[in-house]
Amino acid sequence: MTAAILSIGTELTRGEIVNTNASWLAAELTAMGFEVLEAATVDDDPGRIGNALMRLAGTCSVIVATGGLGPTTDDLTTAAVAAAMGVEVVRDGGAIEAIRRRFESAGRTMSPSNEKQADFPRGAEVLPNPVGSAPGFAVAIGSCRAFFLPGVPREMKRMFTDQVVPRIAKLAPNLTFQTRLKTFGLPESVVGERLAGIESAFPGVRLGYRAHFPEIEVKVHATSASLAEARALADGASTEVRARLGDVLYGDGDDTFAEVVGRALRTRGFRLAVAESCTGGLLGHLITAEPASDYFVADVVTYANGAKTRLLGVSEDVLRGHGAVSAEVAAAMAEGVRRVCGVEIAVAITGIAGPSGAAPNKPIGLVYWAVAHPGGTIVRDRIFNGDRQQIQTFASYAALSLVRDVCLGKVV
Secondary structure (H helix, E strand, O other), rough: EEEEEEEEEEHHOOOOOOOOHHHHHHHHHHHHHEEEEEEEEEOOOOOHHHHHHHHHHHOOEEEEEEEOOOOOOOOOHHHHHHHOOOOOEOOHHHHHHHHHHHHHHHHOOOOHHHHEEEEEEOOOOOEEEOOOOOEEEEEEOOOEEEEEEOOOOOHHHHHHHHHHHHHHHHOOOEEEEEEEEEEEEEHHHHHHHOOOOOOOOOOEEEEEEEEEOOEEEEEEEEEOOOOOHHHHHHHHHHHHHHHHHHHHHHEOOOOOHHHHHHHHHHOOOOOOOEEEEOOOOOOHHHHHHOOOOOOOOEEEOOOOOHHHHHEEEEOOHHHHOOOOOOHHHHHHHHHHHHHHHHHOOEEEEOOOOOOOEEEOOOOOEEEEEEEEEEEEEEEEEEEEEEEEEHHHHHHHHHHHHHHHHHOOOOOO
16 A cells, blocks of 8 residues: 655745654654655645645555644645645634634633634545644545645644544555664664675565664565564564674664663663763763653763863863873763762763864864773773764764663673
8 A cells, every 4th residue: 555745845845944754754654554655845835735735646545744734824735735626625613612722721812813724625524633733634535545734743743643543554554564773883884784685585574774863773674465474574684683783783663872771771770970071961961862860860061171170070180191182081080970979880071073172193083981880980982073063972872882881791
């Protein structure tokens, strides 16, 4: 069964925002068993919206469209769909009341412009929006079912799950199964080389790769005569993928790197403290993007040398003798924040993120990171390539990786 995604918005065609909705929807539809033939993007032009819609409806069984359902003059999706179908736009009283109640619950008064969000093509099925003011709608165009959702990712995802999935689940052939494996530590080309030959060894399996800096996600997609057979095929291929990738594979599904590190810390019963210099708080941000209050104690950003001395107790002699970017200072920072915070394990980062600050023996990208734990202190270093943000991200991931390795007993 085939599907397509239609993303509507001039802000998308101009490159003003990144279209994350399309990639998320494609993954969800694929996981359900649909073959996604196209992800189209069109600006806020009624004629072009209608033309794109009718073209996709001629080749696909399901269309999921996002965007253009707001209250402003550039939100034209409803009118464009009605015109393409040759029906009038009608206002839905129930939708008006739902929008009004949502504004009242937030202590606000609904603007007259919001009434436009209760307009739908005649005959459309209204799709409630539990987390926003714009309802969606569904229409049938020949044998194709088309669903129109808000462009706000949080609203779109909730409505797709609650409203669209139950309506299309029976249309999916249910003969496919996909696993998603997360890696960090190797570039996409090397990951692909390590997995060469898997598709021929497992007929019916296709491998896909998604680079989400600095991670690489490997998708193992299997198709067989039944869902059970597809699952077994995907599991067998995934086992081979895991064996070939080894330690660079850190999790699967919706796992995040910080979440996996948190599990390792919880297993050991360790509390964690962080000291950062060149990453400026990014490491702490990654950690606290997931619930971490049960193990994460503090993040001390000591950008200046004086702060390293006053807050962490790093010796001025060590700073003068080795420089702020050195193995000795990284170790002293980790040991200092561990001592100050009274935790079992601590990690510190110091380096040169650029674009300035390099020295003859200390190039841009040179980073030291250290972990202090009950068994001692471990220091690592590397020259990372990339721009400032990439170097900072690489360094933060490397520090988290070392914390995890210590917790798992891979290094002592």
